[in-house]
Amino acid sequence: MINEIALHSPALAIAIPLVFAFLLPLLKKWKKLAALMALIGFGAAETMAVLVFKSVLTEGIKVYVMGASSIGQTTPPFMPVPVRIILEIDAFSALMGLAGATIALLAAIYSIKFIKESHVKYYSLLLLMLAGLLGFVFTGDLFNLFVFFEVLSISSIGLIAFWLKRSEAVEAGFKYLTISAVASLFVLFAIGLLYGEHGILNIATISRDMLFYGFAFTDIIALGLLVCAFAMKCGTAPMHFWVPDAYGEAPAAVTAVLAIASLSSVYALLRIAFTVFGPLPHTEIIAYAVIIMGAISLFVGATMSLVQKDLKRLIAYAGVSQTGFILVAFGVGLVAINNVPLQAFGLRAMQGGLFHLINHAFYEALLFLVAGAIIYRAGTKDLNELGGLARQMPLTAVFFLIGAISIAGLPPSNGFASKILIYESIYFFSPLLAVIALISSVIVVVPMVKAFCSAFLGPEIKKFKSVKEVPGSMILAMLVLSIIVIFFGLFPGIMLESIVNPAVNALLNQAAYVGGVL
Amino acid sequence: MSGLSQIVKTVSLVLFVPILTFGLYVVAHGHLTPGGGFQGGTVIATALALFLVAFGAKEFKRILGKDFLSAVESIGLLSFGALALLGLGTAFFANFLANSGGLFGKSVPVGANAGIFNSAGTIPLMNFAVGIEVASALSLVLLLMYLSEKGVGK
Amino acid sequence: MFPLSLNGMGAVEWNPLMLVAAFLLIAVIVVLIRMMGPKGAVFKKFRVQPFLSGNKASEKNIVHADNFFWGFTEAFKKYYEKMFNIHSGQLNDYLFWFVFSLALVLIALYAGVYLWA
Numbered sequence: 001m002i003n004e005i006a007l008h009s010p011a012l013a014i015a016i017p018l019v020f021a022f023l024l025p026l027l028k029k030w031k032k033l034a035a036l037m038a039l040i041g042f043g044a045a046e047t048m049a050v051l052v053f054k055s056v057l058t059e060g061i062k063v064y065v066m067g068a069s070s071i072g073q074t075t076p077p078f079m080p081v082p083v084r085i086i087l088e089i090d091a092f093s094a095l096m097g098l099a100g101a102t103i104a105l106l107a108a109i110y111s112i113k114f115i116k117e118s119h120v121k122y123y124s125l126l127l128l129m130l131a132g133l134l135g136f137v138f139t140g141d142l143f144n145l146f147v148f149f150e151v152l153s154i155s156s157i158g159l160i161a162f163w164l165k166r167s168e169a170v171e172a173g174f175k176y177l178t179i180s181a182v183a184s185l186f187v188l189f190a191i192g193l194l195y196g197e198h199g200i201l202n203i204a205t206i207s208r209d210m211l212f213y214g215f216a217f218t219d220i221i222a223l224g225l226l227v228c229a230f231a232m233k234c235g236t237a238p239m240h241f242w243v244p245d246a247y248g249e250a251p252a253a254v255t256a257v258l259a260i261a262s263l264s265s266v267y268a269l270l271r272i273a274f275t276v277f278g279p280l281p282h283t284e285i286i287a288y289a290v291i292i293m294g295a296i297s298l299f300v301g302a303t304m305s306l307v308q309k310d311l312k313r314l315i316a317y318a319g320v321s322q323t324g325f326i327l328v329a330f331g332v333g334l335v336a337i338n339n340v341p342l343q344a345f346g347l348r349a350m351q352g353g354l355f356h357l358i359n360h361a362f363y364e365a366l367l368f369l370v371a372g373a374i375i376y377r378a379g380t381k382d383l384n385e386l387g388g389l390a391r392q393m394p395l396t397a398v399f400f401l402i403g404a405i406s407i408a409g410l411p412p413s414n415g416f417a418s419k420i421l422i423y424e425s426i427y428f429f430s431p432l433l434a435v436i437a438l439i440s441s442v443i444v445v446v447p448m449v450k451a452f453c454s455a456f457l458g459p460e461i462k463k464f465k466s467v468k469e470v471p472g473s474m475i476l477a478m479l480v481l482s483i484i485v486i487f488f489g490l491f492p493g494i495m496l497e498s499i500v501n502p503a504v505n506a507l508l509n510q511a512a513y514v515g516g517v518l
Numbered sequence: 519m520s521g522l523s524q525i526v527k528t529v530s531l532v533l534f535v536p537i538l539t540f541g542l543y544v545v546a547h548g549h550l551t552p553g554g555g556f557q558g559g560t561v562i563a564t565a566l567a568l569f570l571v572a573f574g575a576k577e578f579k580r581i582l583g584k585d586f587l588s589a590v591e592s593i594g595l596l597s598f599g600a601l602a603l604l605g606l607g608t609a610f611f612a613n614f615l616a617n618s619g620g621l622f623g624k625s626v627p628v629g630a631n632a633g634i635f636n637s638a639g640t641i642p643l644m645n646f647a648v649g650i651e652v653a654s655a656l657s658l659v660l661l662l663m664y665l666s667e668k669g670v671g672k
Numbered sequence: 673m674f675p676l677s678l679n680g681m682g683a684v685e686w687n688p689l690m691l692v693a694a695f696l697l698i699a700v701i702v703v704l705i706r707m708m709g710p711k712g713a714v715f716k717k718f719r720v721q722p723f724l725s726g727n728k729a730s731e732k733n734i735v736h737a738d739n740f741f742w743g744f745t746e747a748f749k750k751y752y753e754k755m756f757n758i759h760s761g762q763l764n765d766y767l768f769w770f771v772f773s774l775a776l777v778l779i780a781l782y783a784g785v786y787l788w789a
Contacts, residue, residue, distance in 0.1 A: 011610030022595035285784035383737030412688030
């Protein structure tokens, strides 16, 4: 039985959240039962993600063919091309899926008390979002990439505008709706171009086609469109404007999941750049574009974060800056692939970038959950009004400090461990880039100090005298996230060996990805 | 809120049956002809939209409530998911009914034929599931839009 | 093993556990030194009250978040003015920047692939 489940875990990881999401509206009358079922759904999805991750790490790339007479039968009988719905999971996608499922589970636990309205609609949408996220990172063909991208975006819109009575939330939802509709349209257009050129939607087959026959003109356009659309969805400057709006207005637990959803767009960008288009010489131009966009995000995100007075917008801008780090690192990696003298540095940069991606997902989630705790008790996220909360909410203050130290990259945090890898490797690529990265990282300390001082320190404020520590379920979610963050910080070597390196190797090993299907 | 005139009501009732039949036809023949669950479901929803416009929201809500439509939508989606999960003996979404001889289980001969309705395994069943889902969801959307347009209670 | 050097400059290893241990050691020393003072100085009596420029801080007399790092924002006033203009909050501007970046990337790709090569 357990073997059977492990065998079907990739499909179940997507199917379980979907089925539970559809089940919840039927349980409208029994609110507690609905919430319980939702939590079971999140737990089961997390279990499946863990199973997938474990089997990918031990057995290599996992291929799952839907509707075939056996799950490994990638091409139908008498047909030379894979036309079925194929899930292809390498170490990188499994890692993203695991991170997404974990954060979604913790966000769901956090929401038990955080959401005071009926949970049915909320959990239903959150489960759909998780299904979209897992499908997005697990899929092996481009059209399903688009489909799950849409599932992810649309459920996110519903959640961003969850508090419909706030006009700001509706506005943010509308902005996100437009932005993601534009992005998905461009993605669909690019996929159409690739389909017209290669006659197939399977990523591995397109990749093999390009290795053999090289680029065509339409492929170049598709590459540009895909990179720009995904860069917008992961909140890269100068296309980051929607990030503070959406992150600022969504319920805090949703924001934590939204952050990893944005990072899954980074995953798609890398999948396109590294696997579909491969290390051909022309990818270097895209690499430079990614580096420039990353450098702009680094600086703009950090400096804009400094002047925010809304706690969640402040964290969102700091997050834009961290996305810049990831993109710069992977851009350098992409340049260095074809450049033999730079290869060692490129590999190091990619290790740093990937480690930072995972770290970023967790500490960003932690920070947003802390912001949510402040909103839950104090009722405001305006830093000008807050103050002295460390007296009443000591645990929350400690959690914020952990997240802040990590995002600012101070030793001995996990942020420092990944950032040092990025600094030292991009320095060899371009010292100027390293300087920009360092300065931005220093600037990010400033808004975090500002947020901590004005929210938690200072004299006691009369308005917040009756504020209490948040309920246990919220503490639990934040505690688990901080334990993960601290563990990553204290044992970066183990993390690097056990999860980051396999993912980097999987991303670089285009032949294995192609070989998984063909 | 009592809908339109008696003439419109009568004519819409006359039209209601053929539209519904056509919708069901498109859903049921999804595996043989162009169309399928989504398209047929939309046609069914247009019949309900006609009913909504002619008779008004009050009458519509008396017959098909919001909660009822929402529940039906969930049931359609769940049955789709369940059909996919039932194939787990071999693989997710595997067509376990095809060529089995039972329900929708006739084998299709090679070459040109007029199309065998009783074939294709789970595909027609999935079409029905999608048809139920789309018809109820679309009429729910129409009902909510109608209500907000008229400014009538939530 | 978390490597810190790239260029064969010796095998430096980043060990956060050592750093935490050193931090804890220093913290213990600090507490010990403070314990040499009056009784109960560490845990009970002399909890530091928040102060501002030598005065006791209260609700009326507090640095608001807007005033933090005033010098920095003042020095970069022109940059921030420009940035605030760009961050207009209007959807049209958001989409303009997307189209603008898309155009730049596509032009760069076209130039790089077809004009240079």
